[in-house]
Every structure is written in structure tokens, then in C-alpha cells.
Amino acid sequence: MFSQPSSRRDFLLVVCASISWGTVGIANQAMYTYGATNALSLTFLRLAIAAPLFLLVGWIRLGRRLFHIKSRDLCVMMLMGSLIALSQACYIAAIASAGVGVSTLIAICAAPVIIAVCSTLITRERLTLMTLIALVAALSGTILLIGTRSLAGKEAVSLAGIGLAFLSACGYAGFILCGRLLTNKYHPVQISAVAFGTGALMLFVCASATDLVLVYPAWGWLILLYLGSIPTALGYGLFQMGIRSLSATVASIVTMCEPLTAALLAWLLFREELGSLGLLGAGCLLGAMALILLVPTKSFTKEG
Template identity: 30%
Template structure:
């Protein structure tokens, strides 16, 4: 399927927006966990439930309705299950290893999985972009001081990557509007996570700052970001969608340096440069959609 330049530009802009907004989600989620004393699984459940609720309200305000076809219902159950799998596996990887290792492995492996599954014979520039993405993430997030036993979360990180890759491939052929898919998929995913999250404790202090962070986490890096991502995937190759996800750790790292004074070494800056270059190649020479 050929895609004209204006359509490609719009889809690329939507994918970039999603990646950048996801990068603010990590900081918002960490802040919520700190303010409310929540387990990461509870944060993930609130993120999906609030994000799904906000997106559902937007769908209804636009005159949309709940899906009534069997095909749409099956798609939403699959999307919701993948949301829950991705979130739960990622936070399990964080608990068993570290944020850096879990993020690097999950986001780095996802475009590899998508490329292997979606492209029978990847083009030269696609291979260069994927390889550069993995190398850039290693330079950006790898810490040689991490104890070796923290690699125990590798399996869950790869499971999270497989879940995200499957979500990307599944939603590349839309059945519903991206906003509706985001709305109902997040709600289903949040409901699936709630029983386990309740066991860890989901009591939420009714303080203004806590509620503000919850609303931001649900509205911006969840509802808006996933709606933009799914909209971009409608006309972009899935490989490009998976590559765009690396903007999440890149944005989070830069924001941490700017807002919290975290100092980045030469290696991390080199990794950021390699990531930007790899993404530029992916956008400049994408696989045909």
C-alpha cells in the first residue's frame, strides 16, 4: 500500500507525539507512587482505568457509541489483554531487575520482534535503524554498576516487549477508531489488572496533588498518547511504530536531566545521539506500509 507524503508526515507526527508523551508518563507514575505510596501495579491499573475513562468520555462527547459487533468486541478484548500483559510484565521486570534494565530490554526488543514478525525480508535501512536503536538504548540506559543478579527480570522484560510488539501488529489494521480502541482497550486492561493491584493496595489519598497527577497520568501519556499512536499506525509500517517507542526513555532521560538535575555522562549523550539518528533513518527510509 502506497502512502502519500502528507499522510506519511501526519502519521510520523502522531507517532513522535505518542513517544514523547509516553516519556512523561514514567515521571508521572513515579511521582504518583511516591505521593500515594502505591505499588507499581496499582499505578499501572489507575493509569489504564483513568485513561480509559477519560478517552471513553471523549468518545461519547463526539457522538460515538459502544462497539456492538463481534469483531470489534474480540479486538477490544485482545487489546485490553495486551495492555494488561504489557504493563504487568514490565513492572515485574522492574521489580526483579531495575528500571534501566527493564526499560532498555523492553523498548529495545520490541522493534526487533516487530521486524521479525512483520517483514519477510527487511530492507537495509530498516536493519540499520533497528540496530542503531538497540545500540543507542544500551548506551543511554545501561549502567555497568548494576549487580548481575538484577538480570533476573530479563524474561519478564522480553515478555513485555512481545506484548507491545503484538499490540503494535494487531492494531496496525484498525477495526475501530483509534480513540475508541484506546478508550475501551484501556478500560478492559485496567479491569484485568485491578484484582492483582487491589491485593497490593489501591487506597488513594484524596489530596489535590495526588488527584492532579492521576488525571495527568490517565489523560496525557495514556489516553492521548495511545490514541495518537494507534492513529499513526493506521498508515505507518508497524516497524516504524515500534521504533517510535524509544522516544519514551529518551524523553524521560532528558526531562530527568532538565527537571531534577540528573547528570548524563558522555556515554548517555552518545546513546541519545545514536537513538535520534536511528529514528531519523526509520522515518526517512521506512518500510512500505
């Protein structure tokens, strides 16, 4: 088991965040049935709904201390917002060029590898054997799970699309690394309020330059409210709290619960077949999570 109760708690927080992110695809699929919308508009509205929620919770919890942020750290938080906006925008653009399957594989699988390399070279976080085994198991499981479901169809793939998907992974990796630097200095809602406010502003500019859709039926706004409050505000809030005692690499591995949740929901709600390889991939992902949960924390950190 975890050697410290806080580490186990933080692991579970990141798992809960990842599970909430796994519901985004189902909710977006419901929104697309409406027809007159697009991915960039949906992403902007998610962040636009989440940002004031972070401000409200931050004011209730912290009062005036919510705005007590050093100038240098404020820049890092704004950078986080820019990175999450870049990640979302590049992912959306990658889908048009490389297809959903390839884009998702690259965006999800490349991020933990980038984080592991950067953590090793920049922050001198040692990549232990247990971390490496968990990373390989999670990557293998994700490839099997997504690959068997998404890559069976014939999707047009371009070098530009692959590059955009990789940029999306880089943006997400940068978001996690920057958040890890600030998590012990500020309350999670302080970080998230600035980051998501900045990201929403950037996405508003991007969406306005294309085709920003703001008119939806009542049920559509209910889904948007869910997307903005649960997988975005609550999900990223839990994630920011969870990375307090987890390394950036381990946290990125745990976030791979997201494709597992999405696959299980697709199986339960839409009867999508997982197949033998998909089930094997799910087993690999669960094995990686069990390894992180059951093996002592020191085996995953530089002290181990």
C-alpha cells in the same frame, strides 16, 4: 522527505505519543514521594482514568457508531487490553527481580525486534535495508542511553526477572500488532475505549489481590489525572492514529523517543549526567528518527 503528507503527519503523531510517554517516569517519581502507593495501583489508575475519557470522546465524535463493532474485532480489542495489562504487570514484577535498568532495556529493546520478526513471518512485511538500519541505530542508542544511566549501579538480576521483562516486551509487541490490524477499520477511540477498559478491569483484579491504594492528597490526584489523560489517553490515542500509514516495525522504532525524552527530562530537571556514551546514544536515536523522517516512505515499506 516522506512521499506522502499523511505518512509524515502520522510519524509526528507517534513521536508526540512517545514524548508524552517519556514524562511518565518523572510523574511516577513525584507520586512515589508520597510513599503510600505502588506501581500496580498507579498503572491501574492510569488506565481507569483513560478508559472513560476514550468513551466520552468516542461518544462525542461517533455517537451510537461507537458501539458498532464486529464480534471478532471486539475480541481483538479485548485482547489488546489484556496484552497491555500483561505488559504493565510483568514489567512491574520484573523490576523487583531484575532491577529497573535491565528490565527497561529488555522491555523497550525487545519489543521492536519481536514486531519486526512477527511482521516478516506472519504479515509478510518486508524488512528493508532502511528499516534495518533505523532499527539497529535506535536499539544501539537506547542501550547506550539507558545502560549508562541505569546499569552503573549494582542491581540484583535474576533469570525470572529477565523472563518477566521479556514477557512485558511480548505483551507490548502484541498490543501494537493487534492495533495495526484494526487501525484502518475503526476509529482510534473505538479501539482504545475497549482495549483500555479491558486492561483497567484486569489490572483492578490484580491490584485488588495485592494492595490497591486509592487514597491520595489533592496534588497526587492532579498528577494521576495528568498520567491518565495525557500520556495514556492522549498518548495512546495519538499512537493509534499514527500507525495508520506506518508499518508496525517503523512505529515501534519511533516509540523509542520515549527513553530519549525521559533522559532529557532527567537531565533538565534533576541534573542527571548523560555522559559521553549517553550523548552518543541520544545521537543514535535522533539519527534513527531523522532517517525515518527524511528517507522516502517507500524505502521502509514492502513496496520499496
